[in-house]
Amino acid sequence: xxxxxxxxxxxxxxxxxxxxPKAFSNSDIIVNKEEIEELLVELRLRIPDEIKKYxxxxxxxxAILSDARSQADSILAEATAQTNELVNEHEIMQRAYTxxxxxxxxAQMQAQAIVDQAYGDADAIRENAIRYTDDMLSSxxxxxxxxxxxxxxxxxxxxxxxxxxxxIVTSNRNELSGGVVREEEETPxxxxxxxx
Numbered sequence: 001x002x003x004x005x006x007x008x009x010x011x012x013x014x015x016x017x018x019x020x021p022k023a024f025s026n027s028d029i030i031v032n033k034e035e036i037e038e039l040l041v042e043l044r045l046r047i048p049d050e051i052k053k054y055x056x057x058x059x060x061x062x063a064i065l066s067d068a069r070s071q072a073d074s075i076l077a078e079a080t081a082q083t084n085e086l087v088n089e090h091e092i093m094q095r096a097y098t099x100x101x102x103x104x105x106x107a108q109m110q111a112q113a114i115v116d117q118a119y120g121d122a123d124a125i126r127e128n129a130i131r132y133t134d135d136m137l138s139s140x141x142x143x144x145x146x147x148x149x150x151x152x153x154x155x156x157x158x159x160x161x162x163x164x165x166x167x168i169v170t171s172n173r174n175e176l177s178g179g180v181v182r183e184e185e186e187t188p189x190x191x192x193x194x195x196x
Contacts, residue, residue, distance in 0.1 A: 028150065054132065
């Protein structure tokens with residue numbers, strides 16, 4: 001069953017695929033900021049829950065190992081009880097020792113096999129959880145990187161437009177200030193009045 005975070009990643013990918021391409025570009029697209037932010041906010045809220053869920057799965061390995069040790073102890077206790085019963089029978093003492101050793105050896109092998117299997121299962125659970133979480137984070141990283149590149153592209157175009165407008169205003173002011181200076185040079189200065 002697909003988790004909500006996987007559904008969100010699929011929705012983001014489908015949304016990006018549905019976006020219109022930017023004019024004169026093969027890679028840039030036009031993204032609705034509110035829609036992509038809404039999806040990213042929910043994704044950001046869901047990620048901690050998903051990570052907690054897989055941390056819980058990983059923590060279950062302790063329970064698996066504990067159960068394995070309990071089973072091993074139980075087998076050893078049963079083997080010891082059987083050994084004691086056999087040894088208590090005087091007339092079959094020698095056979096009891098032989099059987100007891102075999103029972104203990106078999107019990108130890110079974111206990112070790114259970115513990116080994118438990119470690120293997122715990123490692124597999126941990127690796128799958130880590131791999132799954134890393135895949136989710138990798139998908140999120142690709143989406144965020146694409147969004148950052150798109151934002152940088154739009155900001156660069158905006159700054160270029162602003163610089164062009166600034167240059168035009170500067171040029172116009174320079175032309176105006178040049179006209180004011182020439183007008184002052186052409187206007188004759190007033191002559192002082194002479195007393196008669």
